[in-house]
């Protein structure tokens with residue numbers, strides 16, 4: 270690389286280029302996604318679409334931790350599932366309105382995130398992953414045994430209720446737009462977190478933690494913060510899903526759910542903005558259309574996973590991003 | 598024993614044992630405020646370990662460290678940085694996939710205190726752009742502002758590291774081999790830069806380039822096998838027969 274000093278004329282504008290908040294390209298993609306989200310229920314089955322949305326938010330929450338915090342959790346089903354149980358219980362037993370039930374579920378995930386996160390972030394790499402998995406297994410066994418979770422049956426026939434006590438969410442079509450608002454809002458919020466002063470420090474920690482420490486950043490606190498935020502958004506997704514399917518079950522807290530969100534994020538492209546959305550769409554669509562294949566779905570998923578890991582490590586969006594030479 | 602007036606950093610009986618091996622063995626160091634102090638010695642002498650101990654990146658097995666009259670032996674590395682003692686690393690420490698200006702801005706961002714405000718747009722960081730540009734200009738990196746650090750040639754990476762460290766405006770800098778692996782021109786530039794920034798700061802540096810050491814340092818401590826072998830100015834130290842022997846016997850690089 271040439272080290273000669275270039276003329277100063279083309280230097281000034283470069284040096285002035287700074288943080289932009291949201292690039293025009295990203296804004297355009299978000300707008301396109303919103304439009305697609307608004308017209309999709311006129312063509313596709315709303316419950317399927319809501320499932321895609323919930324998992325897209327779940328994967329984005331997971332990607333916040335893995336792709337931007339550099340922390341691999343193998344137990345994200347704990348937050349997704351616990352929130353789903355709490356929201357279902359709140360709506361069914363306490364009779365809370367849907368927005369409060371979702372808030373209760375999200376709050377539970379946040380608290381769980383603080384508890385598990387503060388223990389897990391003391392460990393690095395694979396040990397961190399093992400600690401998160403171990404705690405997620407504890408949440409699973411708790412869900413199996415606890416008196417209010419309904420054991421193998423889960424909590425069924427959860428009422429969707431009236432939003433703010435006014436809007437009846439029983440029709441799928443109505444609920445769809447509420448779910449769209451929640452997930453889209455959640456994903457935008459995650460985008461903001463990545464592009465905040467906090468997000469900038471996260472990037473630094475992921476890039477070179479000792480250097481960040483030597484600059485005076487107490488990195489463990491940032492790691493805990495991103496862990497809790499990620500758990501919270503995973504909870505928001507799980508709580509919303511409980512209302513959509515009117516069900517909270519062991520599937521939501523099972524370790525395979527933790528694996529699925531890893532799969533979605535890696536297939537879509539970890540550390541990208543839109544990758545988890547694409548990954549969730551691909552996996553949920555596959556599960557939906559291949560449902561009749563039974564156990565074969567798992568095998569197909571596994572195969573896709575292996576191919577993805579071997580051929581495109583960057584995931585679908587990661588590869589496209591390399592192509593167009595723009596971060597996506 | 599309390600730190601005397603002119604002493605900014607003091608280490609007493611500093612010791613680090615790795616499974617029976619004493620990498621640093623009963624080192625006493627006293628760094629005068631405002632001085633440029635060089636730590637030299639053959640490879641494996643324990644210089645980097647010393648830095649790790651002084652900045653608490655490693656817990657000492659034994660000993661006491663005082664910075665600005667405050668006992669920092671039990672303090673966390675981030676808090677030591679916050680007190681005004683900032684280190685660089687022997688292996689170039691940049692944030693590889695951030696641009697040069699972003700690297701410097703991460704350090705400037707510390708002026709905001711903690712950055713836990715995840716709800717605010719990163720645009721608030723643009724207030725640091727002009728200062729970051731100045732710091733980059735100081736180390737001759739203006740035209741590399743928007744180049745990712747990973748793509749910079751080695752000497753430029755070290756310069757970026759110094760600019761990032763200076764962004765914190767620390768009272769004391771610990772530089773681990775700042776000129777290692779640089780071209781002669783880069784060495785000269787960085788040496789001049791260190792001398793310039795040392796005008797109103799304290800600098801402790803590990804350096805192998807003896808011409809750099811002889812021209813810019815006020816005091817030199819020679820370390821060998823974890824122990825202080827000699828201390829003084831360049832004339833005294835370079836004539837010390839034990840130092841000559843350690844360098845010939847231990848080989849230096």
Ligand SMILES: Nc1ncnc2c1ncn2[C@@H]1O[C@H](COP(=O)(O)OP(=O)(O)O)[C@@H](O)[C@H]1O
Pocket residue numbers: 615620638639640641642643644645646647
């Ligand atoms: N983490 C560690 N574990 C075991 N031995 C170490 C460790 N770090 C350094 N050492 C040993 O301590 C000695 C001093 O190393 P170091 O401080 O890096 O020397 P210098 O920087 O003077 O070249 C070396 O023999 C090295 O192998």
Ligand SMILES: [Mg+2]
Pocket residue numbers: 644645646687
């Ligand atoms: Mg060394």
